[in-house]
Amino acid sequence: MDKSRRIKDLLYEQVARIGKASSSPKRLELIELLCQGEKTVEGLAHDASISMKLASAHLRVLRSANLVESDKQGKNVIYRIANRAVVEFWISIRSLAEDRLVELKMALTQLTSHPKELSPQDRESLVKLAKKGDVVVLDVRPTSEYEAAHLPYAQSMPIEELKSRLAELPHGKTIVAYCRGPYCLMAVDAVQLLKQQGFDAIHLPEGVAEWGMAPVRTIIGITS
Amino acid sequence: MDKSRRIKDLLYEQVARIGKASSSPKRLELIELLCQGEKTVEGLAHDASISMKLASAHLRVLRSANLVESDKQGKNVIYRIANRAVVEFWISIRSLAEDRLVELKMALTQLTSHPKELSPQDRESLVKLAKKGDVVVLDVRPTSEYEAAHLPYAQSMPIEELKSRLAELPHGKTIVAYCRGPYCLMAVDAVQLLKQQGFDAIHLPEGVAEWGMAPVRTIIGITS
DNA sequence: CCAATAGTCTAACGATTGTTAGATTATTAT
């Protein structure tokens, strides 16, 4: 049967479109950024340290694989993750990379002293502690990302403002800082600064995507 | 900080290695084939309808991303999936493709009348029926793949032998045929043949990978 | 030892990408 070969080729080719879309480091970074909330091309280009032209080209590829959506709002084009399924895929490919690639595992353990993610029970007890006020959960991402989605009982304090807002933080309690996820270093820097200032700070390598609360359409208020 | 940019680039580059490995249709097909059990280069080349040289080249890429392992047994080199995590990733990228790409969704609905996968409850009741003997679950893949792993209470009857072994099948009961997964058409053909012969046959689009029972090291008998 | 088998390695080709520059479009502000 030659016909079933043609059909199979067609099917695998379609799946490979997703693979191709995720075969570029910068495109993966754009996906992770969009997992934090919707953004303009300029914002994405800035956060990923690339030119707007290049960001636009990469976003074009992501859009042609239906992984992201965009629409125009005034002068800006707003991009967002198409689907919660995309967020889950990003976590899935990242987990596989961490599982299979020693280079990545080593680079991650160098970043933080305890690179492990929290178990569901750990998460629950962290939420409880934060609710009671026994720990302070600090979201050090830009305010817009905090507004799009944040961890339960988290308080927003962007890394740029941290140094000037230290007075707002308690000295007795443990401060748990998080940012965009394990590949984002803002929380690492925040913890370093806080420790220097005598605070009891620890780093949470997970972000909103890992907690399953990433936004999809925050402006309209739908999170499907 | 320019240092954190360099670290980030390094991290995303590693994840992109997985994306690159899954950016070729033939490599994805090789992964799916290896999810059925370990195979030689020749066997893989045959099943994927490519030359042995090309199969070798693709397997080299998969191995350099640590997604597959190989070792030599006599004249042959046996390849196998590195990890259960790889099986899960294959299902994950395929699901995302089916979720996001209309072309794939349409091609799949054309293949079978009811392309939906079974819910966990459906699976449970299918196993119960098969256990009681009320339905016959037919594995139409090659015998070696059946031996590597198969669905509970499934009976092996490779598609090539099916026509000559029809006498072994009961006429009153429903026959549920499955193969390598939704992209493999052997079970579709089997159901067509069985229906022509007056059997009550239905197609199960899922395979062992989807049921979470894919093998990793069948020859040594370890399935970690 | 020689031939056959199973597979890899190297080199090479064309095709596909990543990246940048320059021109172009739509929107807003003056």
Added chain:
DNA sequence: ATAATAATCTAACAATCGTTAGACTATTGG
């Protein structure tokens, strides 16, 4: 209207990838 902004489109280059052919390396069977 005109200028400025935000982004895309087109074209072009270099870099990478897919694919094939040819030489090469183990292993096995006679």
